[in-house]
Amino acid sequence: MSSITDVAKLAGVSPATVSRVVSAATYPVSAATRERVIDAARELDYVPNALARGLLKSQVPVVGVIVHDITDPYFSEIVRGVEDAASHSGYLVITCSSERDPERENSYVRLLRSMRASAVIFAGSGVDDPERNEELARHLVGMQAYGAAVVHLSPPAVGVPEIGVDNAGGIARMVRALVTMGHRAVAFAAGPTSLYVARERLAGYRRGLADAGIGLDERLVVTTSLDREGGAQAADLLLDGEAAFTAICCASDLLAIGALQRLGERGIRVPDDVSLAGFDDIAMAGMTAPRLSTVRIPLREMGRRGFELVDRALAGEALTPEEMPAEIVLRESTGPPPAVALPHALPAITARRSPA
Amino acid sequence: MSSITDVAKLAGVSPATVSRVVSAATYPVSAATRERVIDAARELDYVPNALARGLLKSQVPVVGVIVHDITDPYFSEIVRGVEDAASHSGYLVITCSSERDPERENSYVRLLRSMRASAVIFAGSGVDDPERNEELARHLVGMQAYGAAVVHLSPPAVGVPEIGVDNAGGIARMVRALVTMGHRAVAFAAGPTSLYVARERLAGYRRGLADAGIGLDERLVVTTSLDREGGAQAADLLLDGEAAFTAICCASDLLAIGALQRLGERGIRVPDDVSLAGFDDIAMAGMTAPRLSTVRIPLREMGRRGFELVDRALAGEALTPEEMPAEIVLRESTGPPPAVALPHALPAITARRSPA
DNA sequence: CTGAAAGCGCTTACAG
DNA sequence: CTGAAAGCGCTTACAG
Numbered sequence: 001m002s003s004i005t006d007v008a009k010l011a012g013v014s015p016a017t018v019s020r021v022v023s024a025a026t027y028p029v030s031a032a033t034r035e036r037v038i039d040a041a042r043e044l045d046y047v048p049n050a051l052a053r054g055l056l057k058s059q060v061p062v063v064g065v066i067v068h069d070i071t072d073p074y075f076s077e078i079v080r081g082v083e084d085a086a087s088h089s090g091y092l093v094i095t096c097s098s099e100r101d102p103e104r105e106n107s108y109v110r111l112l113r114s115m116r117a118s119a120v121i122f123a124g125s126g127v128d129d130p131e132r133n134e135e136l137a138r139h140l141v142g143m144q145a146y147g148a149a150v151v152h153l154s155p156p157a158v159g160v161p162e163i164g165v166d167n168a169g170g171i172a173r174m175v176r177a178l179v180t181m182g183h184r185a186v187a188f189a190a191g192p193t194s195l196y197v198a199r200e201r202l203a204g205y206r207r208g209l210a211d212a213g214i215g216l217d218e219r220l221v222v223t224t225s226l227d228r229e230g231g232a233q234a235a236d237l238l239l240d241g242e243a244a245f246t247a248i249c250c251a252s253d254l255l256a257i258g259a260l261q262r263l264g265e266r267g268i269r270v271p272d273d274v275s276l277a278g279f280d281d282i283a284m285a286g287m288t289a290p291r292l293s294t295v296r297i298p299l300r301e302m303g304r305r306g307f308e309l310v311d312r313a314l315a316g317e318a319l320t321p322e323e324m325p326a327e328i329v330l331r332e333s334t335g336p337p338p339a340v341a342l343p344h345a346l347p348a349i350t351a352r353r354s355p356a
Numbered sequence: 357m358s359s360i361t362d363v364a365k366l367a368g369v370s371p372a373t374v375s376r377v378v379s380a381a382t383y384p385v386s387a388a389t390r391e392r393v394i395d396a397a398r399e400l401d402y403v404p405n406a407l408a409r410g411l412l413k414s415q416v417p418v419v420g421v422i423v424h425d426i427t428d429p430y431f432s433e434i435v436r437g438v439e440d441a442a443s444h445s446g447y448l449v450i451t452c453s454s455e456r457d458p459e460r461e462n463s464y465v466r467l468l469r470s471m472r473a474s475a476v477i478f479a480g481s482g483v484d485d486p487e488r489n490e491e492l493a494r495h496l497v498g499m500q501a502y503g504a505a506v507v508h509l510s511p512p513a514v515g516v517p518e519i520g521v522d523n524a525g526g527i528a529r530m531v532r533a534l535v536t537m538g539h540r541a542v543a544f545a546a547g548p549t550s551l552y553v554a555r556e557r558l559a560g561y562r563r564g565l566a567d568a569g570i571g572l573d574e575r576l577v578v579t580t581s582l583d584r585e586g587g588a589q590a591a592d593l594l595l596d597g598e599a600a601f602t603a604i605c606c607a608s609d610l611l612a613i614g615a616l617q618r619l620g621e622r623g624i625r626v627p628d629d630v631s632l633a634g635f636d637d638i639a640m641a642g643m644t645a646p647r648l649s650t651v652r653i654p655l656r657e658m659g660r661r662g663f664e665l666v667d668r669a670l671a672g673e674a675l676t677p678e679e680m681p682a683e684i685v686l687r688e689s690t691g692p693p694p695a696v697a698l699p700h701a702l703p704a705i706t707a708r709r710s711p712a
Numbered sequence: 713c714t715g716a717a718a719g720c721g722c723t724t725a726c727a728g
Numbered sequence: 729c730t731g732a733a734a735g736c737g738c739t740t741a742c743a744g
Contacts (some may be wrong), residue, residue, distance in 0.1 A: 031743075049736090050738095051738090055407045070451075071432045073427070076426050083451065092467055094450050096448075107443070118729035261645075263392050287584070287640065360722060371721085390730080412724085414737095
């Protein structure tokens with residue numbers, strides 16, 4: 001491994017001069033000297049040591065992204081956006097799948113701090129855990145002390161996110177679209193109330209109903225986990241309940257996909273017997289049969305924008321909160337309501353199945 | 357930001373002593389001193405500077421994973437496995453979506469080198485590009501020069517991968533399973549021949565056919581891209597071709613999902629009219645309707661194992677190549693062949709649709 | 713335009 | 729068991 005000193009020797013100049021031509025800095029160096037340095041660097045296959053540089057600058061061009069799970073398409077899409085923007089500026093991105101576990105999250109942030117990462121981007125929604133927040137806050141203060149930026153892509157435990165999502169508006173619009181199709185009894189599969197996003201989306205459901213002048217039937221709101229299992233569970237709960245419904249609005253695509261599957265297992269056709277809508281518009285939403293109607297969030301764009309904010313913050317600019325749009329996209333999983341609503345239609349559906 | 361010196365002062369000891377208690381090293385320090393240091397460190401919220409440490413050790417506990425696209429579930433699963441294993445050892449993982457572009461790949465590896473990352477794991481299959489390989493090789497030599505490990509999870513341009521996958525065996529077994537169900541005319545949707553994996557999987561198809569004593573019909577092998585679009589294209593090609601087939605074996609799940617969708621659009625039922633099989637067993641394979649029969653590769657496990665090898669290599673051990681198994685999982689997209697094979701059954705299928 | 717020198721925050725022989 | 733000193737590879741005032 002050749003160092004700056006090796007290059008300096010070979011080029012017959014001082015290390016300071018090599019530094020001046022090799023680093024991005026714009027510093028006057030004579031053309032002849034510059035060329036000799038470049039030749040020497042190439043000859044020695046010199047690659048600057050970012051650690052040494054980072055030690056001086058007290059940070060390295062690395063940004064960490066805290067996600068729930070990189071395997072969840074919602075997050076991998078965001079991470080990709082961050083990566084695209086970051087790599088343009090010569091930054092590397094570290095992925096941290098915290099599984100929403102405060103301990104893992106803290107340990108990741110501590111590691112990021114010890115590495116003097118230039119920034120942390122929180123892509124997942126916060127969970128309510130005062131204990132977590134105490135230690136996390138300490139690390140964040142520590143990071144800011146050496147000049148790192150912190151950006152939230154979703155509401156943090158306290159305060160406003162640098163980049164929010166119009167979660168409530170998105171769901172409200174979807175509910176209204178369903179009402180326009182003729183639905184009056186729209187159920188809602190909500191995520192856990194400990195998650196900010198889930199709460200916002202539930203609020204959107206309420207608002208959508210209110211906008212349409214439809215009263216809320218608490219029996220039509222089922223709270224489960226924000227994944228596929230939760231969706232299956234929600235479908236069962238609704239089907240085994242008393243309240244009539246002709247559409248199910250889900251707080252996430254994964255939830256909707258789980259519901260779609262369970263509905264299929266129970267012989268219920270979508271959208272003939274019931275309409276179904278998701279949220280997020282992950283790639284998978286366009287691959288199901290029928291394809292899912294959903295609310296689209298520009299996930300990748302959100303990641304990109306997240307890095308842009310990091311870049312700005314690093315440049316000393318103050319950040320003003322912004323919000324990503326959430327627009328509905330209607331595909332084949334939604335349609336007009338059936339003649340008889342579920343779960344009352346269940347016996348007929350079962351009968352329809354058996355002879356086949 | 358307090359440094360080791362600050363802690364030393366507060367504890368009334370030398371920086372060397374602080375280093376000895378704070379770093380993982382097992383060095384004799386009296387219990388009393390140790391305690392004073394720990395108290396001082398806590399009081400100052402001291403977090404060691406990994407950059408300074410890395411400068412001395414000439415590497416930081418960071419490993420880079422080069423993937424095609426973190427958004428592709430095949431790769432995010434692997435990355436998650438690496439992450440799980442890495443975080444146990446206090447390593448951070450950097451994701452690099454190269455899009456199989458030699459330039460991006462080189463630039464990522466160079467960045468990793470400048471950061472003195474402890475290792476690079478190549479998760480994607482190599483592409484044939486001599487030019488790429490020249491620069492890449494230089495960077496890899498550079499990394500090894502400072503003690504970094506390099507691990508391939510798929511065949512590299514030259515040599516044997518540290519962790520291979522039984523691609524050929526997996527496809528061969530799937531072909532045999534289809535033959536057992538009664539199929540004789542099994543088509544194959546292959547990936548681009550420039551990709552090692554794609555070539556291996558094609559070889560598996562050939563072998564499977566040979567094992568079953570069935571002659572190869574070149575018209576039944578269609579070469580497209582390894583994604584959803586490729587799958588739709590493959591379905592069209594086969595359907596618009598002359599050769600009869602009752603099953604389609606795909607080189608990847610994404611390919612199979614694309615084919616499934618196109619088949620559906622053209623009114624063809626799976627598995628009634630044609631059987632369909634994928635490869636990889638990404639999460640999505642279990643969510644389609646019908647659920648996809650496929651060949652399962654333990655992706656996450658592969659990632660975990662990849663980091664374990666890094667760990668070993670870093671400890672100075674020599675690595676011996678190993679192979680991950682690929683086992684078939686039969687779900688609902690495969691079944692007995694229809695009475696009349698495609699594409700000859702097409703007119704009847706079209707007729708079946710129209711009246712509806 | 714160029715160089716000598718100090719220093720970023722650690723670790724590690726070397727003494728004691 | 730503890731400490732003083734050197735050095736990892738850079739960058740940046742400060743001189744010239």
